[in-house]
Amino acid sequence: MANGNENKKNAKSFKWVSKLGFGNVEEIDTIPNPRDDDVLIIVMGPTGVGKSTFIQKVTMSQDVVVGHKLKSCTRDLSWHQLPESQTKGFENRRVFLIDTPGFDDTFDDDSQILKRITAWLAKSYSSQMPIAGIVYMNDITQKRMFGSTRMNLTMFQKLCGEESFQKVVMATSQWDTLSNESIGTAREEQLKTNFWKDVLDGNATYMAMKEEDSLTAIINHILATYRMIEQGHLMVAETLKIQDEIVVLEKSLPATSAGQELRYTLQELMELQKAALKNVHDEERKKAIEEKMKQLGDQVSGLKMSFSERFRRFFRFGK
Ligand SMILES: Nc1nc2c(ncn2[C@@H]2O[C@H](COP(=O)(O)OP(=O)(O)OP(=O)(O)O)[C@@H](O)[C@H]2O)c(=O)[nH]1
Ligand SMILES: [Mg+2]
Known part of the structure; x- marks a missing residue:
């Protein structure tokens, strides 16, 4: 810091x-x-x-x-x-x-x-x-x-x-x-x-x-x-x-600790919904779960680090 x-x-x-x-x-x-x-x-x-x-x-x-x-x-x-x-x-x-x-x-x-x-x-x-x-x-x-x-x-x-x-x-x-x-x-x-x-x-x-x-x-x-x-x-x-992280180190939001944590959490929630879907036979309930999964998926995509950020991080060029 x-x-x-x-x-x-x-x-x-x-x-x-x-x-x-x-x-x-x-x-x-x-x-x-x-x-x-x-x-x-x-x-x-x-x-x-x-x-x-x-x-x-x-x-x-x-x-x-x-x-x-x-x-x-x-x-x-x-x-x-x-x-x-x-x-x-x-x-x-x-x-x-x-x-x-x-x-x-x-x-x-x-x-x-x-x-x-x-x-x-x-x-x-x-x-x-x-x-x-x-x-x-x-x-x-x-x-x-x-x-x-x-x-x-x-x-x-x-x-x-x-x-x-x-x-x-x-x-x-x-x-x-x-x-x-x-x-x-x-x-x-x-x-x-x-x-x-x-x-x-x-x-x-x-x-x-x-x-x-x-x-x-x-x-x-x-x-x-x-x-x-x-x-x-x-x-x-x-x-x-x-x-x-944001102001001094100039990281993007997905590269911050909070951004990464939220992405993991939302991914976990998606897995839970996926597992729940297997046991649901009611069509309306199924639709609601699929909708929730889509919303979670959209959020996860928005929290993915850019290629250049992942590249820099991989080679430890970034902080
Ligand atoms: N009995 C009692 N009720 C409380 C107390 N604090 C909050 N409440 C009630 O709990 C409800 C939610 O309170 P808020 O202050 O809006 O809670 P918040 O944390 O700001 O919630 P969000 O804005 O949704 O994140 C309201 O109906 C409050 O009247 C308390 O100390 N005692
Ligand atoms: Mg409030």
């Missing part, structure tokens, strides 16, 4: 814009009139875990769109400024929470979601607005780490990169909907010792969203950590991995 000075020097480059399939950087809707002392906190996690609800509560913003459980609601990234009363230590600076769409294997556009998140992060970084922290959320009521929950976790890890884990808060939400708190405590332990272990071992912080106070505590923790980073007391990568 490039060091801080090198990053700053390269950060003005917008060469990546056409590689991501945009004609013009203006097509990517990010915070207008960016300032290099703006503070950005990204909120990520699977669909329906309560990302928008969390942002709505801490920013008291009326613009945050909260959805229903079963259907993915947030499709684009949006930003919401924290009131000044909540930005202790960052007076006269703007602190934004960034709402992101979750990856969702029931939809046909996970590769579009990756592109949108990547473009947003790349433009913010090229505009000299580094990411202060990330909140990754998971719903504590979820019994199992099934498909899309696991997919979101892996994609978050690939986008963020382990060098930035210290800026991350891993948070569990929706404790109020548990019939018994001890169920949540057991799941929390499983997350800490199993699924979230790598991220927590990389110095991310675990926090439970139990009372209203705990939401503010998460923001305060991220701001306090970022202050230490800015003052040079903590050494944490300035860029997220995807920003480094």
Whole structure:
């Protein structure tokens, strides 16, 4: 990963814009009139875990769109400024929470979601607005780490990169909907010792969203950590991995860790659909599976590396 000075020097480059399939950087809707002392906190996690609800509560913003459980609601990234009363230590600076769409294997556009998140992060970084922290959320009521929950976790890890884990808060939400708190405590332990272990071992912080106070505590923790980073007391990568890969290393999206991960995941999903098709005799159901396979296939094709990129990688000419 490039060091801080090198990053700053390269950060003005917008060469990546056409590689991501945009004609013009203006097509990517990010915070207008960016300032290099703006503070950005990204909120990520699977669909329906309560990302928008969390942002709505801490920013008291009326613009945050909260959805229903079963259907993915947030499709684009949006930003919401924290009131000044909540930005202790960052007076006269703007602190934004960034709402992101979750990856969702029931939809046909996970590769579009990756592109949108990547473009947003790349433009913010090229505009000299580094990411202060990330909140990754998971719903504590979820019994199992099934498909899309696991997919979101892996994609978050690939986008963020382990060098930035210290800026991350891993948070569990929706404790109020548990019939018994001890169920949540057991799941929390499983997350800490199993699924979230790598991220927590990389110095991310675990926090439970139990009372209203705990939401503010998460923001305060991220701001306090970022202050230490800015003052040079903590050494944490300035860029997220995807920003480094796209803006500094000038990789195409399919050549990034997140791009490759998504391609593998979608290929796996295609294999599962193919296996399912063998046992289906109902024509209508068959058609639906074939349609899903086609959508997955189109996404996989879009995430294939170009010949020259594969060639360079094969002979280790590229980085
Ligand atoms: N009881 C309870 N419900 C919650 C909580 N957080 C969110 N919800 C509900 O869960 C549903 C989904 O919440 P959202 O905030 O839209 O979730 P999201 O993570 O932004 O979802 P996407 O935008 O689809 O990715 C909504 O009906 C919320 O009202 C919580 O802490 N407790
Ligand atoms: Mg949302």
